[in-house]
Amino acid sequence: MLKVPEHQVAGHIARDGKLGPLVDDEGRFYKPLQGDARGENEAKFYESFSLNKEVPDHIHRYFPVYHGTQLVEASNGSGKLPHMVLEDVVSGYLNPSVMDVKIGSRTWYPDVSEVYFKKCIKKDRETTTVSLGFRVSGFKIFDHQESSFWRPDKRVVLGYKVDGARLALRKFVSSNSLADSNSIPNCAFASEVYGGSNGILAQLLELKAWFETQTIFHFNSCSILMVYENDSFLMKGGATEQAPRAQVKLVDFAHVLDGNGVIDHNFLGGLCSFIKFVKDILQIVEERDDIDTSRLENGH
Amino acid sequence: MLKVPEHQVAGHIARDGKLGPLVDDEGRFYKPLQGDARGENEAKFYESFSLNKEVPDHIHRYFPVYHGTQLVEASNGSGKLPHMVLEDVVSGYLNPSVMDVKIGSRTWYPDVSEVYFKKCIKKDRETTTVSLGFRVSGFKIFDHQESSFWRPDKRVVLGYKVDGARLALRKFVSSNSLADSNSIPNCAFASEVYGGSNGILAQLLELKAWFETQTIFHFNSCSILMVYENDSFLMKGGATEQAPRAQVKLVDFAHVLDGNGVIDHNFLGGLCSFIKFVKDILQIVEERDDIDTSRLENGH
Numbered sequence: 001m002l003k004v005p006e007h008q009v010a011g012h013i014a015r016d017g018k019l020g021p022l023v024d025d026e027g028r029f030y031k032p033l034q035g036d037a038r039g040e041n042e043a044k045f046y047e048s049f050s051l052n053k054e055v056p057d058h059i060h061r062y063f064p065v066y067h068g069t070q071l072v073e074a075s076n077g078s079g080k081l082p083h084m085v086l087e088d089v090v091s092g093y094l095n096p097s098v099m100d101v102k103i104g105s106r107t108w109y110p111d112v113s114e115v116y117f118k119k120c121i122k123k124d125r126e127t128t129t130v131s132l133g134f135r136v137s138g139f140k141i142f143d144h145q146e147s148s149f150w151r152p153d154k155r156v157v158l159g160y161k162v163d164g165a166r167l168a169l170r171k172f173v174s175s176n177s178l179a180d181s182n183s184i185p186n187c188a189f190a191s192e193v194y195g196g197s198n199g200i201l202a203q204l205l206e207l208k209a210w211f212e213t214q215t216i217f218h219f220n221s222c223s224i225l226m227v228y229e230n231d232s233f234l235m236k237g238g239a240t241e242q243a244p245r246a247q248v249k250l251v252d253f254a255h256v257l258d259g260n261g262v263i264d265h266n267f268l269g270g271l272c273s274f275i276k277f278v279k280d281i282l283q284i285v286e287e288r289d290d291i292d293t294s295r296l297e298n299g300h
Numbered sequence: 301m302l303k304v305p306e307h308q309v310a311g312h313i314a315r316d317g318k319l320g321p322l323v324d325d326e327g328r329f330y331k332p333l334q335g336d337a338r339g340e341n342e343a344k345f346y347e348s349f350s351l352n353k354e355v356p357d358h359i360h361r362y363f364p365v366y367h368g369t370q371l372v373e374a375s376n377g378s379g380k381l382p383h384m385v386l387e388d389v390v391s392g393y394l395n396p397s398v399m400d401v402k403i404g405s406r407t408w409y410p411d412v413s414e415v416y417f418k419k420c421i422k423k424d425r426e427t428t429t430v431s432l433g434f435r436v437s438g439f440k441i442f443d444h445q446e447s448s449f450w451r452p453d454k455r456v457v458l459g460y461k462v463d464g465a466r467l468a469l470r471k472f473v474s475s476n477s478l479a480d481s482n483s484i485p486n487c488a489f490a491s492e493v494y495g496g497s498n499g500i501l502a503q504l505l506e507l508k509a510w511f512e513t514q515t516i517f518h519f520n521s522c523s524i525l526m527v528y529e530n531d532s533f534l535m536k537g538g539a540t541e542q543a544p545r546a547q548v549k550l551v552d553f554a555h556v557l558d559g560n561g562v563i564d565h566n567f568l569g570g571l572c573s574f575i576k577f578v579k580d581i582l583q584i585v586e587e588r589d590d591i592d593t594s595r596l597e598n599g600h
Contacts, residue, residue, distance in 0.1 A: 105405065105566060110431050121421075131410050133565035162562060212572055262462060263576045265433035266405060269569025272512055276563045 002030060002072060007090045009138035009151065010100035010223065011252065014075030022075055022083070027091035029064065030072055030083040038254035043069055043084050045217070045253040052216065059210050062203070062250050064089055089249045090227055095149070099139035099172050099226045100251075103270040105130055107221040109257060120221075127158055128165050132277075133270030136160060136168050137223060142230055143178050150178040169277055175230065190285045193228045193246045194278050200226055201282065203248040204275050211268040218264045220255035224248055224274070302330060302372060307390045309438035309451065310400040310523065311552065314375030322375055322383070327391035329364065330372055330383040338554035343369055343384050345517070345553040352516070359510050362503070362550050364389055389549045390527055395449070399439035399472050399526045400551075403570040405430055407521040409557060420521075427458055428465050432577075433570030436460060436468050437523060442530055443478050450478040469577055475530065490585040493528045493546045494578050500526055501582065503548040504575050511568040518564045520555035524548055524574070 002022035004014045014020025022030045033039030046066040049055065065087035074081040090096045107129060108120035127135040135158070140151040152168075160168065167185065171178060173193045174185035194200045204224075228246035302322035304314045314320025322330045333339025346366040349355065365387035374381040390396045407429060408420035427435040435458070440451040452468075460468065467485065471478060473493045474485035494500045504524075528546035 105569070106430075110425070125410070130406075132562055133569075162560065213576065215576070260462065261580075262432055263573050265569035265573035268572055269405070269433075269565035272568055273563050273565035276513065276515070280561075 001025065002075075004075065005029065005088070005090075007093075007096055007098050007140065009098050009140050010102075011137075017076050019074055019076040019078070019081075022072070023088050023091070027088045028067065029086040029088040030070070031086060032074060033069070033082045033084065034254065039082075039084075041256065042252075042254045045256045046084060046086070049217070049253075054216060055214075056210070058206065062207060062248060064249060064251065089225060089247070089251075093227065093229045095142040095229060095231055096227050097139070097141045097172065097230055099168075100137040101134050101224045101226070101274060102129070102137050102252075103134050103222060103224055103274065104220065104266045105133040105270055106266060107255075109218065109220045109255065109266075128160055128162060131162060132165060133273035134165075136165055139168065139172055141172060141174075141178055144175060144230070145177070166277060166280075170281055172226070173281070187281060187285050189228070189230055190281055191289075193230075195282050195285075198245055200228075200246050200248055201275065201278050204271065204278065207248070207250075208268070208271055208275060211264060211271060213263065215259040215261045215263050218257045218259050218262075219250065219253070219267045220257060221252065222250055222256065222267065223252045224271075225251050301325065302375075304375065305329065305388070305390075307393075307396050307398050307440065309398050309440050310402075311437075317376050319374055319376040319378070319381075322372070323388050323391070327388045328367065329386040329388040330370070331386060332374060333369070333382045333384065334554065339382075339384075341556065342552075342554045345556045346384060346386070349517070349553075354516060355514075356510070358506065362507060362548060364549060364551065389525060389547070389551075393527065393529045395442040395529060395531055396527050397439075397441045397472065397530055399468075400437040401434050401524045401526070401574060402429070402437050402552075403434050403522060403524055403574065404520065404566045405433040405570055406566060407555075409518065409520045409555065409566075428460055428462060431462060432465060433573035434465075436465055439468065439472055441472060441474075441478055444475060444530070466577060466580075470581055472526070473581070487581060487585050489528070489530055490581055491589075493530075495582050495585075498545055500528075500546050500548055501575065501578050504571065504578065507548070507550075508568065508571055508575060511564060511571060513563065515559040515561045515563050518557045518559050518562075519550065519553070519567045520557060521552065522550055522556065522567065523552050524571075525551050 002024055005021060005023045008021065012018065012020045014022060019032050021032065024030070031042075033043060049063065050066045067085035069082050070085050071080040072083050073079070090098060106120065106124050108117045108124070112120070124130050129135045138151070138154060138157055140149045143150045157168070170185040170187055173187055173189040175188040176186045177183040192199070196202065226246070226248055302324055305321060305323045308321065312318065312320045314322060319332050321332065324330070331342075333343060349363065350366040367385040369382050370385050371380040372383050373379070390398060406420065406424055408417045408424070412420070424430050429435045438451070438454060438457055440449045443450045457468070470485040470487055473487055473489040475488040476483055476486045492499070496502065526546070526548055
């Protein structure tokens with residue numbers, strides 16, 4: 001009953017006989033343990049994290065729930081393989097808009113092999129990882145005009161410079177002509193998705209406060225996943241009352257290491273930079289709305 | 301009337317006919333413009349920063365006051381050369397203990413030459429720059445038992461790992477046997493120097509708040525200088541009332557670049573890591589003092 005996830009925007013994808021994650025109908029995400037040490041390391045992280053009592057409950061909810069490992073039929077037809085069984089974070093959504101943002105100004109870390117170091121730092125310099133402290137890895141947006149998902153080409157996303165990343169974060173919360181690169185994103189959902197007491201920004205700030213003091217883990221090469229349902233902001237009537245809210249989840253823990261008493265300054269710095277980008281968008285939208293309101297009040 | 305500064309702990313030093321900074325008796329520090337673009341860049345930074353109205357006054361005080369450039373007799377005997385005239389931040393002190401900490405998890409930045417990139421990243425990986433987000437560049441401590449300054453060897457300092465950096469930050473505020481590497485630093489001055497409403501930690505937190513939002517400058521390869529007078533904490537009687545307080549200054553701006561709307565996540569991440577180290581020392585000292593107090597109260 002397992003199938004290829006519909007809403008994955010980055011990472012290995014189970015397509016054309018390749019090994020990748022699978023989902024079931026009950027909200028579970030099956031991630032194959034990668035052959036090398038990375039799979040083991042990620043499973044070990046989930047084991048240790050899910051039992052860790054030093055991590056407060058309000059932080060635990062930013063991580064997918066872990067249900068152990070299980071042997072399931074692999075997506076590449078190579079028979080039964082061990083998979084981590086995780087919460088499928090998009091399972092409560094009908095048409096989720098999803099963005100994967102890899103946090104940190106480097107994806108390598110002390111004591112990696114020279115081969116791995118060189119591979120990482122090349123990509124870190126080519127993307128916005130070094131300059132911004134984060135890079136957009138992929139995203140998809142539900143387009144109401146087309147009643148389908150719009151997703152940019154992976155090569156385009158990885159080619160973003162500062163302005164490209166800023167534009168993507170605006171587009172992600174916009175309702176207008178997504179495929180048209182000349183149109184200016186209207187940021188129609190910015191206040192609801194990024195703003196508010198339960199919005200993305202509030203969640204990011206809660207994570208930031210934890211990262212300022214936690215020295216348990218270093219989240220190398222880890223991503224923030226942002227998910228929301230733009231339907232729920234457009235729907236009229238009573239159907240929206242239980243609409244799934246915009247949420248932040250941390251994912252991809254194959255390179256998590258012990259913090260050994262030092263904060264994860266690499267993740268924290270990148271997170272602060274990302275937060276500033278989100279704040280900037282909210283500020284522009286608020287200023288625009290203020291102008292609109294005062295125009296209305298003045299009869300224009 | 302210019303002479304070699306007594307209390308410099310890092311950077312080019314005007315000794316043995318080399319080019320380095322000089323000081324006068326009136327609290328001014330003369331820093332020669334380095335021959336390449338770096339000197340120009342630093343002078344340009346000081347010009348622009350000192351006039352910048354977007355930088356709040358309480359932040360301006362963390363930077364040496366700038367008095368323009370001036371042609372003065374260079375320390376290497378090569379005649380008159382242009383020097384930046386700066387506030388000598390240690391001039392108000394009798395026997396200042398000084399530490400220079402270079403902030404950031406990298407000292408290179410986008411668009412540098414491959415030669416410079418390779419030189420920087422090698423040193424960043426060899427020191428604690430990558431692992432901690434900062435590295436101690438040098439320090440000196442006034443030793444009351446010896447009535448002289450104690451300073452560790454430069455090669456020892458640059459060889460610090462995590463524990464070495466932590467120990468240096470404890471030693472910096474200790475009064476006991478500095479030269480003896482087996483003795484445990486007593487952190488006698490920790491509460492007065494790092495703690496309190498005017499202490500180092502409070503100043504670092506003020507800087508952090510600014511770095512979370514400022515997108516004007518990127519302070520690549522810049523240092524935090526910590527200065528205090530341990531005399532003032534030991535002296536009895538009325539002479540201490542105007543003792544110069546512990547202070548933080550930012551120095552070395554040869555590699556400052558425009559922020560272009562992005563926060564300096566590299567500096568901010570390292571600063572947060574450094575803050576956590578200072579907080580950890582204060583916490584240990586507070587716990588120890590609590591135990592001492594309760595022992596006294598219990599008559600032990």
